Amino acid sequence: MFNYPLTLSFKIIAIAPQIKVTDATGQTVLYVRQKALALREDVRIYADEQQQQQLYQLNADRIIDWSANYRIRTVDGQDLGSLRRKGMRSLWNATYEVADAGGQPSATIREENPWVKVLDGLVGELPIVGMVVTMFVNPAYLADRDAQTLLRMKKEPAFLEGRFTIQKLGEFLDRDEALLLCSLMMMILLERQRG
Numbered sequence: 001m002f003n004y005p006l007t008l009s010f011k012i013i014a015i016a017p018q019i020k021v022t023d024a025t026g027q028t029v030l031y032v033r034q035k036a037l038a039l040r041e042d043v044r045i046y047a048d049e050q051q052q053q054q055l056y057q058l059n060a061d062r063i064i065d066w067s068a069n070y071r072i073r074t075v076d077g078q079d080l081g082s083l084r085r086k087g088m089r090s091l092w093n094a095t096y097e098v099a100d101a102g103g104q105p106s107a108t109i110r111e112e113n114p115w116v117k118v119l120d121g122l123v124g125e126l127p128i129v130g131m132v133v134t135m136f137v138n139p140a141y142l143a144d145r146d147a148q149t150l151l152r153m154k155k156e157p158a159f160l161e162g163r164f165t166i167q168k169l170g171e172f173l174d175r176d177e178a179l180l181l182c183s184l185m186m187m188i189l190l191e192r193q194r195g
Contacts (some may be wrong), residue, residue: 001177002029004168008153008188017189020049030055032185041070043186049168054082056178058186072182080175083105083183083188094141094191098183107150107180109187112140141187143180145170153184164188 002025010019016036023029031049035042041060047053054075061069070083079101086095098107140154150170156163166184 001174002181004166006166006181007156008164008166008185009158009161010192017192019185019188021185028184030181032189034189041068041186041189043189045182045185056182058083058182062130070183070186072179072186081179083109083186094187096183096187098143098179100179106176107143107145107183109141109143109183112142112152141184143184145171150176151180151184152187162192163187 003025005024006029007022008019010017017032017034019030019032020028021030021032028049029047031046031051033044034044034053035044040063041058043058044051044054045056045058052102056072056074056180058070058072061071067085072080072082074080074167081100082103084097084099086097094109094111094120096109097105098109100106138155138157140147140152143153149169150168150172152168152169153164153166156165166181172180
């Protein structure tokens with residue numbers, strides 16, 4: 001179990017996206033690296049910034065990622081589960097389904113307020129004004145199970161970098177925590193590509 005809240009930070013302009021995850025004490029607890037220029041999504045999650053201890057691997061089941069299934073495995077090949085974007089529904093409100101290793105729905109990740117994401121995307125593209133407004137317009141995502149919110153991830157004001165905070169709001173097992181956090185990392189990489 002991690003010491004929440006967790007903070008995710010990444011450079012906005014990068015060929016190979018990398019996310020550094022720190023806990024409440026400021027210690028790096030996860031380091032996410034997406035393979036650059038891969039036809040299929042290939043994401044590796046490490047325990048350290050030096051990428052010496054790999055923990056998880058996330059791979060897409062197809063080249064085109066419209067409703068692709070992202071398989072989440074431990075480094076030794078144990079299947080934790082998967083993440084799938086809910087195709088047409090995600091055009092308006094980003095919605096992802098998290099499934100366990102047996103393929104059964106485990107949780108749903110969704111935008112808390114889709115209008116905030118629309119405003120962030122539209123205004124964020126404007127020079128100068130966009131940089132100022134996006135400091136105050138911050139989308140949030142909820143990881144829910146059975147009408148209970150387990151985790152809340154919110155974009156934080158940051159200049160020239162992406163910064164998110166994950167708060168723990170519900171109780172879950174260590175295995176569920178790994179699946180949920182890996183799913184949130186993959187989701188943020190996908191949403192980052194969408195704008």
